[in-house]
Amino acid sequence: MDLSVDRHPDHRRRGGGPVDQKGGCVMEPILKARGLVKRYGRVTALDECDFDLYPGEILAVIGDNGAGKSSLIKALSGAVRPDEGQIFLDGTEVHFGSPLEAREAGIETVYQNLALSPALSIADNMFLGREIRRPGFMGQYLRMLDHKAMGRIAREKLNDLGLLTIQNIDQPVETLSGGQRQGVAVARAAAFGSRVVIMDEPTAALGVKESRKVLELIQDVRSRGLPIVLISHNMPHVFEVADRIHVHRLGKRLCVIDPKLASMNDAVALMTGAKQPEASLMAA
Amino acid sequence: MDLSVDRHPDHRRRGGGPVDQKGGCVMEPILKARGLVKRYGRVTALDECDFDLYPGEILAVIGDNGAGKSSLIKALSGAVRPDEGQIFLDGTEVHFGSPLEAREAGIETVYQNLALSPALSIADNMFLGREIRRPGFMGQYLRMLDHKAMGRIAREKLNDLGLLTIQNIDQPVETLSGGQRQGVAVARAAAFGSRVVIMDEPTAALGVKESRKVLELIQDVRSRGLPIVLISHNMPHVFEVADRIHVHRLGKRLCVIDPKLASMNDAVALMTGAKQPEASLMAA
Amino acid sequence: MASEARGPQGFETAIHTGPGTVAEFHHKRSAVSQIRHVLHQTPSIVPLLVLIVAIVVFGLILGGRFFSAYALTLILQQVAITGIVGAAQSLVVLTAGIDLSVGAIMVLTSVVMGQFTFRYGLPPFFAVACGIGVGALIGYINGFLVARVKLPPFIVTLGMWQIVLATNFLYSANETIRAQDIETKAPLLQIFGETVRVGGAVLTYGAIMMLVIVFALAYVLRQTAWGRHVYAVGDDPLAAELAGVQVKRVLISVYVCAGVICALAGWALIGRLGSVSPTSGQFENINSITAVVIGGISLFGGRGSILGMLFGALIVGVFSLGLGMYGTDPQWTYLLIGILIIAAVAVDQWIRKAAA
Amino acid sequence: MASEARGPQGFETAIHTGPGTVAEFHHKRSAVSQIRHVLHQTPSIVPLLVLIVAIVVFGLILGGRFFSAYALTLILQQVAITGIVGAAQSLVVLTAGIDLSVGAIMVLTSVVMGQFTFRYGLPPFFAVACGIGVGALIGYINGFLVARVKLPPFIVTLGMWQIVLATNFLYSANETIRAQDIETKAPLLQIFGETVRVGGAVLTYGAIMMLVIVFALAYVLRQTAWGRHVYAVGDDPLAAELAGVQVKRVLISVYVCAGVICALAGWALIGRLGSVSPTSGQFENINSITAVVIGGISLFGGRGSILGMLFGALIVGVFSLGLGMYGTDPQWTYLLIGILIIAAVAVDQWIRKAAA
Amino acid sequence: ADVSACLITKTDTNPFFVKMKEGASEEAKKLGVQLKTYAGKVDGDNESQVAAIETCIADHAKGILIAASDTKAIVPSVKKARDAGILVIALDTPLDPIDAADATFATDNMKAGELIGQWAKATVGDKADDAKIAMLDLAVSQPSVGVLRDQGFLQGFGIDLGDPKKWGDETDPRVVGHEVTAGNEEGGRKAMETLLAKDSGINLVYTINEPAAAGAYQALKAVGMQDGVTIVSVDGGCPGVQNVQEGVIGATSQQYPLKMASLGIEAIAKFAEDGSKPQPTEGKSFFDTGVQLVTDKPVDGVESIDTKEGLKLCWG
């Protein structure tokens, strides 16, 4: 059943994107997990789950509701401590005790519930936990924040995402519409991710146009060389941007397919259990 | 700009569905709103908005994030009191002071945030506010609830929706996955709606398969003769099931288009403001 | 204009051939996890266990004196007031509120019952009815401010506490009505002080009323629509409102109900003290909250059972009597009850976490 | 296998031709809504206005006696303790907690400072340090139980209140240390009772310390990362955790900080009373919560400013002094303060609603 | 009236202080003194009293009457008031040191306790050696009145006090235990029940005041022991004396708050007039307003008045 990529180290990657461009033969995954287990009381959300993300790729993760996708993401980003299993970043094992530790290692995540503080301003939210201090005495000794610099940078990042309509960078996040909030969360991750960017259903609440903006942003981030993990239930979106597709089922990785070889039909059949994995669809 | 149906009472409806079958020439909307205005502090969420729902049809409502779709729905279902404007049910003006009043008038709604009580059981949630009492003395005088009957009915309704995997109808809703919760909310509305069923993004968090189930359920409900209002950002879904499409923009109804005459492209162009409404796309 | 093909998108055809199940997981059910599951499902079991352990431990230490029908029923008598007030508090806490004014309402209503009888010479029956009416009125004001004006319950009842207590002192002029006067002129006021003896066991009508109120509320909360609505409102008021619960009406009814129960506590208080004393009951707000908390009702609303509150009140009762009989300095008792509060909740939390 | 065409779906092409804006609405800005908006943005303005109105009204009623530099600075002196404790309370309330043990910590630390000096003969400087250490320790225990064991703050501090108060009585043996003794042997303990006179104005170092603490905390909360994190934790701890805030560490630091501030209040208390009295401060938890609430800090966390708390404390101070000078019965004062609490929050709520 | 005076009591809920206030108000009206009253929230609430003194200073009062909650801790504030030229008279409870106030009109609480102790000893007679005594005290914080009355009673009964500044450290087996009552019926009943459960042979009950005694009586009545047990108390309020008359309480030490208050007001009026300060009772460091034992069962060697007399002198 487990036909995932690590069983075939000798195959050449056939996917598009920057991975191929580098033409590496035995490329090391930048983020790798083996045998992750996470139980919530009587529910096993992750059941010996494996995961591989290669440098510069967009990896989509698809699966039924409740398959354990968000749980996997949370384990990878330090939001949840797996009961068993190992996680490797660039080949060395890591143990993230908190989301902050993962973030400091360069893994930036957009969670399904956004993780924004409603009463804080947009700028405060974007820089939460990585505030910029003023230069000189005020910053050094009185630890004063540089609100101006943070506001400027936040605005730039939002503009990149086409969220021009936000008039006031100091307005509390709670005054934004659902779509605008999602935009802030995505902009934050895209702006600060240095190794890996993970996005859990970033377009679920977004309109057609706003979704498109996010997809463009994802491709943008990838073109900066950063690999991205994208969870989505939207097959056309997944097949449009993904280099490889991780199919999650019943708490584990069922297989990894290549969107250029497999059809949406195949993907849906695999994730719902209508079909067993076949070698011909697999990503290398 | 306002090319909506009430300006053309002499046109025949061209849409499919039961409305056409009855062949009525000047059919009265079952749910009608005129000039709805709702302001949140400095934001005008509804700006002189009109609305018409005809008997037996599926009316989709589409629009950008923050266009005011949910606000419209809340006004129609009594969750929010509009500042101005009138609402008519079957031609008579109504003033819903609370969601309960709308519900008692037969309007059942699935809200974007689901409106479930996490700590209560599935059955309790489905029957909240319309509990069934025991027959005889216990029910009459001691007001004892008939937990058994409610459990049975709840299970039936969930089975209709294909949510067979819920093992225990008495388990608290908080133990369900996001998708299962959405299923419970949809099942509740479908089971109890007697005049109109309104669904605000019922498939946003759902997987491919679960979404399909909900779409089938919607068509099922329509075939029972109930009209449905469906809000969705998913164009393929909208064009698949809708009889008419209400395009919402900047807090008001821009126009109503016929999915058989207009393309998805037209719809997206209209809702994003890339295109002005044209008579050729309009639903009668 | 061209329109796209209608019907399911191509990739969705696979769905109907798949198995009929969505994600499911293997459920382990070891003996330990079973127990934890049961504990989790019925949160009032934990305080019940603590209660039993406490009784057994004190019984072992103190021997027959403690383990007698007299001492055990004495505990019931001693917690009667806290138990009744705790029932009112439980209702409010279940709606995610808190009522700091319960003790003050209780005292004021007992004073009203007494003064209406003795100052104005009204028939005792009518005075009691007035007392209950005053309780309901104050409850209504609390409920109105919480539900309609949407003020936080903590603040409303903090203010109301001061207002009611001050009113109590101003109205009563701090005058105690003596037990002997009540006995001769208005025995109805003392009715809940009457005792029923069965062997060594001594039960007052007040203790019996507490049990009746608690069990009646337990029934109402579990078995009636209103009870389910109370839980729903405490759980998520917005969701409850949208789901068709008349949140404001439920909230107001809960506070009125709490006010009435406090008035009954005021009546029972006259029975317990014999006299009407405006300085009583100043700690019943803390006592009732302690009982509620030890009994495992969540201060965030929507979770817990009123039986738990009863056990919580009894636990405190067992500790204070047990420690008192053991001869502990009252200050040490005070300290131990503080530790007990924290420990009880820590145990509760541990079970919830383990069984989550 | 055939694969679908990649790239945007057909119907999405229209997007790029549309105008570059998403939904936007016309913003009305009448004068009234402007004012409401300002009030909404800076929540501490409301209590400030109430404060000014109260001072003016009492000034008009009582004339020069009240409207003198002496009386007005007297208010500052009288609220100094509540203001300092209120600063600690504000920190905790901003994290969506509540600290019922503040008053008890304050008294115990003042007793520790006194007893360490007089019972064990330690140098006053060292005794003060020990007192502050005790405050920090109790704060740490509170914080540990709240952040790590995940118990509700209300319960942790309810239990801690009883524990600390009982410890205080047991340890001090209810003995007051007399002012004369402190004056001669350890004047350091009384330092915050020293006064600075400017004309008729009389300021104690204690009042000055309160102002320093409040303004320093206002700076820290607004201008430093830690301050922003306190707000984030109070707002939504889960979101804050995911966004990279070390929620547990922030929580613990807040409670430790509150403990230290309470210890400073204990030191100031010795200055204010002259002596060390183990029975003082039993109402500081209610007083500080009242100040916080009237000052517009939300009990649900994450909203409000510490300056508001200062104004809240001053409002209560103005009312107590004003009503006292007017000769009102103390019970009427309590009653009015009760009404004031509810009214203050109702006004706040009205503004929030109107400007939502 | 331009003479203004302040009355600061420990609480304004205890009937004792309520009556004291009424007495002061009446006298003040008679003498044309403007009286303002203040009180702590509970017995032991020192800070409210400090704030009250400050308010009086700011208000330019001529004199302050204070029943101090913490007799030592209030001294610096009293000094401030005296420095501001205000006459400070301690009522009910002497300050520590006693000369911190200009004058003291007080009852000797220790003496009040001793009287009932002696009476109890004489009443139980031979059985004094195997008496079982329940001590119903005021509060865990051990405010001074509570300690003085408690220790006075034990001294009068002839029990070794240990440290006379606190209760609870006695080793005499005749003391069954101490419980706190908050000085009201509710606390009295619960404390009595607890001690009864501890030892059902209790035959003598000391109570801090008459409400606590009434509560204790209810507890005894509930188990049918009301006739075999002697209750003694302190205060001498009218309901209390009535209870003595009806046999609920064996004896009580009566105090005279009205007298203290009216004397205090008079003194302030006089001070405002000619600057003269009241003088203490001969041989004592304070002006003793007296305490008398009220009982209908007088015993030899302890002076007492009967309840008829007591009811004439009682205060409310």
Ligand SMILES: Nc1ncnc2c1ncn2[C@@H]1O[C@H](COP(=O)(O)OP(=O)(O)OP(=O)(O)O)[C@@H](O)[C@H]1O
């Ligand atoms: N904190 C939690 N406590 C208890 N159970 C949980 C928790 N988080 C997740 N689960 C359970 O674990 C399983 C996997 O959940 P997860 O959120 O990972 O699914 P998902 O694949 O992200 O689903 P979706 O597509 O709906 O977001 C579900 O059955 C869910 O109910």
Ligand SMILES: Nc1ncnc2c1ncn2[C@@H]1O[C@H](COP(=O)(O)OP(=O)(O)OP(=O)(O)O)[C@@H](O)[C@H]1O
């Ligand atoms: N309770 C509220 N308080 C303040 N503003 C609100 C509130 N509800 C909605 N709004 C504002 O009203 C506008 C319309 O919101 P609404 O939720 O109706 O949009 P929508 O069309 O449903 O968007 P989406 O597709 O994101 O759900 C938005 O600008 C939103 O910020």
Ligand SMILES: [Mg+2]
């Ligand atoms: Mg998920």
Ligand SMILES: [Mg+2]
């Ligand atoms: Mg919406």
